[in-house]
Amino acid sequence: MFRINENFLNLSESYLFNQISKKVDDFISYKPVTDLIRLGIGDVTLPLPSSIVRSMHSAVNEMSTIETFRGYGPEQGYSFLRERIAEVDYSQRGINVSPDEIFISDGSKSDTGNIGDILGDDNVIAITDPVYPVYLDTTIMRIGKSGKILLLNCDEERGFLPELPNEHVDVVYLCYPNNPTGTVMTKQELKKWVEWSLENGSLILFDAAYEAYIQDENIPKSIYEIENADKCAIEFRSFSKNAGFTGLRCSFTVVPKSLMSKLKNGSEVSLNNLWKRRQSTKFNGTDYIVQRAAEAVYTAEGQIEVGEMVNYYMHNASIIRNSLLMKGWTVFGGENSPYVWLKCPHELDSWAFFDQLLNNCHIVGTPGVGFGSNGQGYFRMTAFNSHEKTEEAIRRINTNY
Numbered sequence: 001m002f003r004i005n006e007n008f009l010n011l012s013e014s015y016l017f018n019q020i021s022k023k024v025d026d027f028i029s030y031k032p033v034t035d036l037i038r039l040g041i042g043d044v045t046l047p048l049p050s051s052i053v054r055s056m057h058s059a060v061n062e063m064s065t066i067e068t069f070r071g072y073g074p075e076q077g078y079s080f081l082r083e084r085i086a087e088v089d090y091s092q093r094g095i096n097v098s099p100d101e102i103f104i105s106d107g108s109k110s111d112t113g114n115i116g117d118i119l120g121d122d123n124v125i126a127i128t129d130p131v132y133p134v135y136l137d138t139t140i141m142r143i144g145k146s147g148k149i150l151l152l153n154c155d156e157e158r159g160f161l162p163e164l165p166n167e168h169v170d171v172v173y174l175c176y177p178n179n180p181t182g183t184v185m186t187k188q189e190l191k192k193w194v195e196w197s198l199e200n201g202s203l204i205l206f207d208a209a210y211e212a213y214i215q216d217e218n219i220p221k222s223i224y225e226i227e228n229a230d231k232c233a234i235e236f237r238s239f240s241k242n243a244g245f246t247g248l249r250c251s252f253t254v255v256p257k258s259l260m261s262k263l264k265n266g267s268e269v270s271l272n273n274l275w276k277r278r279q280s281t282k283f284n285g286t287d288y289i290v291q292r293a294a295e296a297v298y299t300a301e302g303q304i305e306v307g308e309m310v311n312y313y314m315h316n317a318s319i320i321r322n323s324l325l326m327k328g329w330t331v332f333g334g335e336n337s338p339y340v341w342l343k344c345p346h347e348l349d350s351w352a353f354f355d356q357l358l359n360n361c362h363i364v365g366t367p368g369v370g371f372g373s374n375g376q377g378y379f380r381m382t383a384f385n386s387h388e389k390t391e392e393a394i395r396r397i398n399t400n401y
């Protein structure tokens, strides 16, 4: 008899956002409301900026003539895009990342999950609690629900930030600005993690998908702003949240050439080579048309347009944050992040508040406990909606609480 990967049996029955969709569908089928406001999954709502759309149109035209048609592209991504990323996201910020350290992909969700392919199963993996569920679920899929997964408590008392582990850890996932809590790490805090990692020979998997939302100049946008992070960290970046690509799919992962692992026999292996080998075997590259769309993000016009989108969403974040603070609620995030993390009113648990908001206010949010046990009693609302709907959501909350 063939066998399945029994690690899957250790996962919760469905992925958090599927569970929420199902609850919302059930609610609508029982009460067909037409005024639902979705502040749940972090999915963008504004249309693509015109510079990006134009670039896609011209790429579509290229695909339609024999002279300019393109088939398989380079698995690591086209150099026209990798060079722009190296220049604008890194070099212009004083960071040295070369195009051959950049791997274009179809989303940070895939890359943060797939990175485990190049890591040994014996590693002790530290994951914050609460956390974006992909890191934990994909780790469980690979190594099971074993003692090799160490949860780092990020509770309100700690400002929802992790402390350096006291026990041995080989790999740690960090996401800043954080999903779900919207908290950020200062340069000093991130520097502590880099130093810890270098001292312990550990690897940091740094998810910077929300860097575009950072307003405070003292908050690092990239882990490579910290000295020697290129020797201990892989960075994941996405076009989903800054440029509205949740439906297009494009992201990139930086695996520095100076990032090495030691084999049992003492020799060194480059993670950049391993990831290249993994991607060229299991991935045939991101669409040419989508990569041309991503390239347009780096034009002068593209930079202005994506900046305006981020500002639009940050306006919503401040509406949510400030209105709830004015009610006397306990609120985190929303200042350098599109996520506002709040303590549920009246000591409700996360799902009870979810149900109340859905039933009484017709608002969908995300229960904090879905991100881990430290999220129990908390709730996440996103800034990804229109100003009008965000304001209406606040009106409804004010009426009901």
Ligand code: MLT
Residues within 6 Å of the ligand: 040, 041, 042, 043, 109, 132, 179, 240
């Ligand atoms: C979220 O809501 O946490 C995000 O949409 C997750 C993601 O980008 O996959």
